[in-house]
Amino acid sequence: MSVSQKSLSCTLEDISAVREAIARFDPSASTTIVGADKAKLRDIFAPTAHSNALDPATTLVLGARGAGKSFWASVLYNEDTRKLAADLYPRLGLDKLRVQIGFGGVGRAGASKAVIDELVPHGQERATADRFWHAVIAGAALKVTEPDQRHAPTDMLKRFADPQDWVDAMTEVDDDLSNRGESLLIVFDALDAISEDWGRLNGLIDALMRSVWELRGFDAIRAKLFMRPDQLSELRLRFVELPKLRSGAAKLRWTQTDLYGLMFARLAFDEEAGEAFDHFLVSLGLGKPPGKQEELRTWRLSNNETQQERLFEAMAGNFMGAGPRKGKTFDWPYNHLADGLGDVTPRSFLILMQNAAERSQSRDAGALVLLPQTIREGLREASKVRIEQLNTEYPWIKRVLQPLAGLRVPAAPQVFFDAWTENATVEAAVKIARKENALPPVLTGSSQNPGLLDREPDLANRLTKMGVLTSRSDGRYDMPDLFRIGAALLKKGGVAP
Known part of the structure; x- marks a missing residue:
């Protein structure tokens, strides 16, 4: 029996309830140490x-x-x-x-x-x-x-x-x-x-x-x-x-197993959809979720990747397309959400899932909780949000990315440098940093290089340290999908902006 057939033993109402629970995720909200936005018991997952x-x-x-x-x-x-x-x-x-x-x-x-x-x-x-x-x-x-x-x-x-x-x-x-x-x-x-x-x-x-x-x-x-x-x-x-x-x-690093464990834990303790998720797991032979959060550490779906993959494939199908060439649904989100330093954050992961569930609600998803095409669309939302968040720390980042829109990556460094030079990007970004009292994209006034001419390599180096760019072994620059899509750069075979 295929995964999708197994999920049919769970009612469509249960599947819809699980989808709605994921659509209710609020991953973009920032936690504060005290006050209304402090950490909630129901959100604790302990890798x-x-x-x-x-x-x-x-x-x-x-x-x-x-x-x-x-x-x-x-x-x-x-x-x-x-x-x-x-x-x-x-x-x-x-x-x-x-x-x-x-x-x-x-x-x-x-x-x-x-x-x-x-x-x-x-x-x-x-x-x-x-x-x-x-x-x-x-x-x-x-x-x-x-x-x-x-x-x-x-x-x-x-x-x-x-x-x-x-x-x-x-x-x-x-x-x-x-x-x-x-x-x-x-x-x-x-x-x-x-x-x-x-x-x-x-x-x-x-x-x-x-x-x-x-x-x-x-x-x-x-x-x-x-x-x-x-x-x-x-x-x-x-x-x-x-x-x-x-x-x-x-x-604070999050592995793929940690992030799926976090997602499934939130579903297990969702007040409105907990019972539906329970039915879903039982229909797959995955047992019942823990009754108390203290039991999360020993719950198989917290840390067993094989069990997690089985569950997610029941939720979203096996592949992102008609066959394996487009990638497995289980691995795809994590692989495309990493920054250039290899980090994937819960915020980006849950934004992708929340957006995918929201979009799947308005389509005929049938026995699937999430449609593969909505997962791809969820990545676009995660990329957009990540750049917005980055902009709060580095108010010049959008000005730096803007001239790169439409470029196809990976590309030779000079392609990036020419785009920035043509748009006087370094000078503009430094002005924005001064206005906002932020750290500038390149150090200014140093004895080695007091001016801003020919500073494009320094800018690229800065973006690489931030994880926005990566340098390939052949010398070309690439940009992780987490930023590339929101910045409107192109990539052969990649998700379009």
Whole structure:
């Protein structure tokens, strides 16, 4: 019996309910550490590889935009989600962890940007930022021993004018926690929101890393920084221990198995479609989904790729076309959503699936949950959204991609350079960066190359480091579909823009 015939033993109403559940996914919404957009219990999925990211002993967590940095920061901070994470990752001791926010980028999440601007004046980062972060860390720590007192950074700066007083107070908190068998973790998230000025951001994060590094002298007090890898590499940090911090960093990577596990977990715990998904699984001989989220780690569809492939082929058919030449439906989304660094984020993956389900609703999908052609169309939406998100960090990116529209890739580097030169792209992009107080696409004013003439190779190198371009072994540049489609570049045999 074929896969599609098997799925017919599940009612068309069940199939429609599963399709509607996928169409309800809200992957583009950003998580915040607190507030209405904080992490929800129903959305937690715990890949084994992410254990290091939640480990209190890991100081630096690196992840691309949309990889889940703010989500995990929120999971750690909020008590209900931290309790579930403790069950899913029992060896980490999260049940004996207290969590405070050092900085979270939103109101009620640690020190605010306004407070930072007031207490660390622009241009005085080297003189004042270290003391400021010590004050923030002290304020978070003293909530353990002085839970009813005010611990604002202004008060902490006055209280700990003598650095030895800071050490003594932190030692007292450390001893108290150790005696209780507990630990304190101070979380710093959304660090790019500290300042729009990259020079200032350099100074502030440099000081933050120095302050966090000093916590190694305590037994029960730790800090965790969530950052984008491109942000870390672009900041010209002078913190001497950065190589050690980077070498011990955890990276939020999502494998194909992780992403399908995430998707199926959301369906299993969907309040409206959970029963329909249950029927769908049983009809395929895949058993019932877990009754509780704590059981996700042992659920076969969380981590067994063979079982996952069987289920998805029942949902979308075996191939993207009439035969295997167009690719298998199971592998196709992951293969086409990777950036040039090989990363696929949950946000892009779920956007593709959500859009495909939405489009399949308006067509006669029959016994399929998702039509292959709608998966292809979902990639277009994911590409468009990814470029929009990239534009929030790099407001010049659209201006850089615009002259490339219509080019066929892979192409020789000179093809890219000529398109940019003809449109004065480097100069225009640098102007946009200056206007928006963003890091420019190429460094300007250096002794090696003070001007902007003939800087197109530098621009291409920058895009390669960002994962927007890739360099082939024959020297030609290519662009991953995740960006190519939204930027309207052409590729033989590829999805058309």
